[in-house]
Amino acid sequence: xxxxxxxxxxxxxxxxxxxxxxxxxxxxxxxxxxxxxxxxxxxxxxxxxxxxxxxxxxxxxxxxxxxxxxxxxxxxxxxxxxxxxxxxxxxxxxxxxxxxxxxxxxxxxxxxxxxxxxxxxxxxxxxxxxxxxxxxxxxxxxxxxxxxxxxxxxxxxxxxxxxxxxxxxxxxxxxxxxxxxxxxxxxxxxxxxxxxxxxxxxxxxxxxxxxxxxxxxxxxxxxxxxxxxxxx
Amino acid sequence: xxxxxxxxxxxxxxxxxxxxxxxxxxxxxxxxxxxxxxxxxxxxxxxxxxxxxxxxxxxxxxxxxxxxxxxxxxxxxxxxxxxxxxxxxxxxxxxxxxxxxxxxxxxxxxxxxxxxxxxxxxxxxxxxxxxxxxxxxxxxxxxxxxxxxxxxxxxxxxxxxxxxxxxxxxxxxxxxxxxxxxxxxxxxxxxxxxxxxxxxxxxxxxxxxxxxxxxxxxxxxxxxxxxxxxxxxxxxxxxxxxxxxxxxxxxxxxxxxxxxxxxxxxxxxxxxxxxxxxxxxxxxxxxxxxxxxxxxxxxxxxxxxxxxxxxxxxxxxxxxxxxxxxxxxxxxxxxxxxxxxxxxxxxxxxxxxxxxxxxxxxxxxxxxxxxxxxxxxxxxxxxxxxxxxxxxxxxxxxxxxxxxxx
Ligand SMILES: Nc1ncnc2c1ncn2[C@@H]1O[C@H](COP(=O)(O)OP(=O)(O)O)[C@@H](O)[C@H]1O
Ligand SMILES: [Mg+2]
Numbered sequence: 001x002x003x004x005x006x007x008x009x010x011x012x013x014x015x016x017x018x019x020x021x022x023x024x025x026x027x028x029x030x031x032x033x034x035x036x037x038x039x040x041x042x043x044x045x046x047x048x049x050x051x052x053x054x055x056x057x058x059x060x061x062x063x064x065x066x067x068x069x070x071x072x073x074x075x076x077x078x079x080x081x082x083x084x085x086x087x088x089x090x091x092x093x094x095x096x097x098x099x100x101x102x103x104x105x106x107x108x109x110x111x112x113x114x115x116x117x118x119x120x121x122x123x124x125x126x127x128x129x130x131x132x133x134x135x136x137x138x139x140x141x142x143x144x145x146x147x148x149x150x151x152x153x154x155x156x157x158x159x160x161x162x163x164x165x166x167x168x169x170x171x172x173x174x175x176x177x178x179x180x181x182x183x184x185x186x187x188x189x190x191x192x193x194x195x196x197x198x199x200x201x202x203x204x205x206x207x208x209x210x211x212x213x214x215x216x217x218x219x220x221x222x223x224x225x226x227x228x229x230x231x232x
Numbered sequence: 233x234x235x236x237x238x239x240x241x242x243x244x245x246x247x248x249x250x251x252x253x254x255x256x257x258x259x260x261x262x263x264x265x266x267x268x269x270x271x272x273x274x275x276x277x278x279x280x281x282x283x284x285x286x287x288x289x290x291x292x293x294x295x296x297x298x299x300x301x302x303x304x305x306x307x308x309x310x311x312x313x314x315x316x317x318x319x320x321x322x323x324x325x326x327x328x329x330x331x332x333x334x335x336x337x338x339x340x341x342x343x344x345x346x347x348x349x350x351x352x353x354x355x356x357x358x359x360x361x362x363x364x365x366x367x368x369x370x371x372x373x374x375x376x377x378x379x380x381x382x383x384x385x386x387x388x389x390x391x392x393x394x395x396x397x398x399x400x401x402x403x404x405x406x407x408x409x410x411x412x413x414x415x416x417x418x419x420x421x422x423x424x425x426x427x428x429x430x431x432x433x434x435x436x437x438x439x440x441x442x443x444x445x446x447x448x449x450x451x452x453x454x455x456x457x458x459x460x461x462x463x464x465x466x467x468x469x470x471x472x473x474x475x476x477x478x479x480x481x482x483x484x485x486x487x488x489x490x491x492x493x494x495x496x497x498x499x500x501x502x503x504x505x506x507x508x509x510x511x512x513x514x515x516x517x518x519x520x521x522x523x524x525x526x527x528x529x530x531x532x533x534x535x536x537x538x539x540x541x542x543x544x545x546x547x548x549x550x551x552x553x554x555x556x557x558x559x560x561x562x563x564x565x566x567x568x569x570x571x572x573x574x575x576x577x578x579x580x581x582x583x584x585x586x587x588x589x590x591x592x593x594x595x596x597x598x599x600x601x602x603x604x605x606x607x608x609x610x611x612x613x614x615x616x617x618x619x620x621x622x623x624x625x626x627x628x629x630x631x632x633x634x635x636x637x638x
Binding site for chain 2: 048052055057058077078081082084085086090092097098099100101109110112113114115116117118158162170
């Protein structure tokens, strides 16, 4: 098998200074290019903590995370930010969009941050993604004028705009009604296939998990099971 | 548009109410600065102008005779320490034509005029007044003090047997243009002049005392036998008069006194006025800075969610810092534009409010481009500096924290 996209090697994570609580107790994991993986488990089992570590938003207490062949342990904050911008997209549960910007500008934002200013082609690329998620007609709407499901779809487009090999999504449908949730999930599957993007999606929804290539189950800071299924 | 500027402007627009409030605050602060500076520099300029309207920048005269005891005191012999000043006698400048030429070539000197000045008495019929006789050459003196615009009657015509005097003296002696006046100096020398014109220099005392006559006449009357008592200078830059005066003194060995020395009191007054104005402005700047900083600190807290998102999307810490610095600078810049309008409006209104009889404003204001540029620069810099602490707070926000707690 080819080099894994992400290698998690003996990662632990503790919080607190005086009272130290270990939340992750030695996680070993590989994620592969293009794979669509669900991460399930009871609340408080450490899913978000693991996602933040993979997203380079936080550092493991011990162990290492190798992203695209590069060990991230020794990187300084600037290098981590740069690597994050290049290799990772995020979709969060609540924190959707920047309300001061339009839908189109929100999608462009990672490109603007990476290049420092608008360059030719950025607008077109962002617009194409909005078309892909079916929101081209909302391009110039202020982000706060969109419904929850629409905002989450725009967030998906934004996560994809720099063509990251991996998108991390923490309960992307958790805050939506069943129908919009299903729509967003369909969208994730579709774009994953079309862009050959790996997804790691935290979810509580059994039906969603059932439709993923692979399901990781966490309990109490450990990966309890890792099931791979061939899509029917 | 750079990414940071785009985000900064959107953040400011998003917090519209706060932005407008702090802009008004900055506007008022800068307005006060502009108004105060314009008023004070206007007043000071007009005070100095009034003072220098009737004074040479530097007056050069022969040095005082140094009075020394004939015998030196020693342990055996005490010497009376009180020395009698010799009777005041007009001293003339040795070889004045050469000195005049030399002075004219000194750097910083714009013009030089020889004058013969001394006390005298003006007499008409039985009425007499003691006066200050000023013998001048009209051509050179015009470059030191231009009397032409101050003439209320006749002309500043000071040539053979013509004299020009002030309106108050003329009234005291009942003189009019064309009348004759007798000028008598020490030693009963006297000469009769025809009044060629009357002046008003805006100073009652000078209007009562000054009598201009030709240099030659004054030399004769004052017993200077062709000499001059003083050489008056005009310098290029008025506040360099001190330096020019000491250069003159060291080059010629003559005594040179600048207008700044003569008007020490005025300058001390002006300086303390400037100092208190600076102090007020400093406090205004501090208040503006605190206002900007507090608004931005609040905005960092309000926008921590957005900042977290920006960071998670790969926005670098330095970029986040710049977003807030730009906000501070923009607030300062736009606020200063408002303040300049406000301050100038206020200053102009104030200047129109009260005018002197001659139509000039009682409160002259100096609204100069450099004042505007200075105010804008100070406000922008203040905005930038005030934004440093909020920007660092924003930069230190941990995106994981923000995302966890929403
Ligand atoms: N910053 C933190 N400080 C202290 N404890 C934390 C912090 N983040 C998470 N935890 C704890 O770690 C555990 C796992 O949290 P989390 O990863 O959010 O679980 P999940 O996402 O699976 O619900 C919880 O007990 C939570 O209280
Ligand atoms: Mg969670």
